[in-house]
Structures are given as structure tokens and as C-alpha cells.
Amino acid sequence: MTTRVLAGAGLLAAVALALTPTVAASAHDYLVQTSPASGATQTEQLDQVKLTFNDRVLDLGGDGSSAILRVTDASGKHFETGCPTILDTTVSAPTALGAAGAYTVDWQVVSADGHTVSGSYGFTYKPPAGTAAVPGTTAPGCTSSKATPGAAPAPSSTASTAVPTKASSDGNLGLVIGIAIGIVALALIGVVILLLTRRKPPTES
Template structure:
């Protein structure tokens, strides 16, 4: 009788099919975990704030510790521009764990856009922006913005003579905007984030579309083997008449 042998072969192949399915799910799951970037959890000033006094700095806090290489802050930047596209940040950034900040010196009453770029704990570069309003009760002490993004240690709105800021950090931040680029208008309470391509350290992760394709191919191969075995078992092999 061939029934026990057929059943044994079928059970073995079914087990292999299930194993392939588990591998596919694990691969997709690992790819999804690797694509999770640190999210902006809070900021000061916050998105949609309406201020009457200059806060003197912008501070951003993320969901996990940011990735730095010693004192190199080349992958980090915070820029603050008004409705005319003038810059009011110092060009220097300070990073402490999951928090990054920069000194600012605001000008006249206006809507201000904060644009930021950081390196997540997973090695990916992520960026975003939000807007707040500044409505001072007096124009005394209003600073003149710069047309171009300032370089850390050089002249900026708060230090026109180029005197270094009290807390400069080594390394100039990577530019994330230019004077010729219009400042985008966003809803006052809206915060948007984007992510760049993964760094070389995370490039070895299999993209989930490739994992799905490999899983489908594997399932097709196993299904073909199942059909072939059943036909041979019922017909007594290739040589059966």
C-alpha cells in the first residue's frame, strides 16, 4: 500500500512549506523594524506656539538617543528662518543623548520655520520642519537675519561681529536650505518628517519587497515538488505504464 508513504511525504513537504512561510514573515518583520527612525517627541518652541519674547534657543527631543561620532556634528543642523527667508540660528548645534539644540536670535514679528536634520540611532538621516509665530510687544532688540545659513563660530544674527556663541560644538552643520530656496508654508500645528537613504551600516537589511518575492518563489518551488511527488506516488514512478 502506498497511502502511508504518500501521507509521510505530504506531511514532510507541508512542514517545509510552513517553515518557508515563517522565514518570510521574520524577514519582513526585521525589515520593518530596521526602517523605524527616531521620531521628534517634543520641541521648544513647540509647533504652533505664539511667542511674545525671544526664547533664545531651539531645543528638539527625539524618541531615542541620537547617533554621533565623537564631536562630529556634520550630520546635524537646525535652521530658523522668517517669512522672508532670513536666518536667525547660530549655525552651531549641541547634542546630548536624544536632545539637540541651537542658539537663536529672532528679528521682527513674523512666522518662523524651524527646519532640522539629525542622525537617528539606527544610522539613518531624518529631517523635518514646523512653524511657530513670534509677536514681540516691542521692536527693541530685534535682530537682523542673514541671507545665507551661518557657519558655527562666524557672524550670525545674535553675534554680528562673529563672536563665538557660548556653547559652540565642533564641526559645521550640514546645510539643509539655501537662500534661493523659498521657505515652505506649513500649518502652524503641523510637523512633517522625512527620511533619507539608509547608511552603509544598515544597507545589509533585505528590503521587504525582495523578501516577499523570495518567499513567493520558494512557495512556488515547494508546491511544484508536492505535485511531482503525488503524481509519482499515484503512478508508481516515471517508468510506470
């Protein structure tokens, strides 16, 4: 009986430990901070829009071309003035805003797990009277991007407009499950050690 218990516990522990990295690696990147913040009122001219994620953003071409970061007003004009820059967990793009009003930030990046995630959020621009307004352009400010909006390796994940996004719940859930599996594995190993130490030698007749 003891031998069977030990064998079963060892097998369960091995399976649990093998599954832990798989679960942890399945979570997509998600937004943890944006500048400007979602729903914020910006009163000063911007020089960039910056997104910060929970994990490393992949720079597939080494030049930021695998990411998309666009800033548009209600009419659809673009106010990003260059291509995205990817630096570890952050993605930024140079920006100069136009007239006062509502603006939308649309983004798409390649997550650390190799999947493409995307989303958007809005903010309001209310500069002081007399502030010069940039006219904006009808075409995106970055013309060298190799990424295609909405075209993602399956399966893809689309984030909501809030920060943190819905993907953050999925990522946190994966992390919790991974930790739980690790705890179970350690507990099973503890049971094995306890059974081994409590075994008594056979009584001599």
C-alpha cells in the same frame, strides 16, 4: 503529510522571523516634539530651538556637525546663534529672536538608519512692547557644519511641516508590519508544537 506540514510551517516561521528585524529597521526617524511647537505663538525670547525624534539621531562627527538647525525670519535673516547639539533623540541650537513676526525652523539630521531626513515648520513671535530685538545675521549662525542642505545619501526622506511628520506614518506602518510578522511566526510555531503533541504512536497489531 504531517512531515510536510511541519517542514512547511517551520520554513515559514524562519522566513517570518528573518524579515521582522529588516522591516523594523527600515523606518526613518520622525519628529515627535518641537520647542517652540509648530504653529505656536511665542511671547518670550528664546534661548534655544529643540527638536525631539522618535529614535536616536546619529552624530557622525561627534560634534553635531552632521545636523542642520536654522531659524530665519520672513526676510531670510538667521537667528540661530550657534551650531546644533545632538543628544540621543534630541537636536538643539542656541537661538535669539529679532522683531515680532513669523519665523521658520529648517532642520536636517541623520536618522538612526543612516538616512538623512529633513523638514521645516513655522511659529510666530509676539514679544511684549519694548522687548529688545536681536538684529540677526545674513549668514547661518553655524559655520562649522559639515552637512549640506538637501544633500542626502539616497534614498532620502523629507518630512512635512506638521508634527508628527509624514515620516511618522511610514515608521508606524513599518512597526505594525514587523509586529504582525512576529505574531504570524509565533502562531506558526504554535501550530508545529500542537501537531507534534497530537501525534499518536502507531497502533500495535
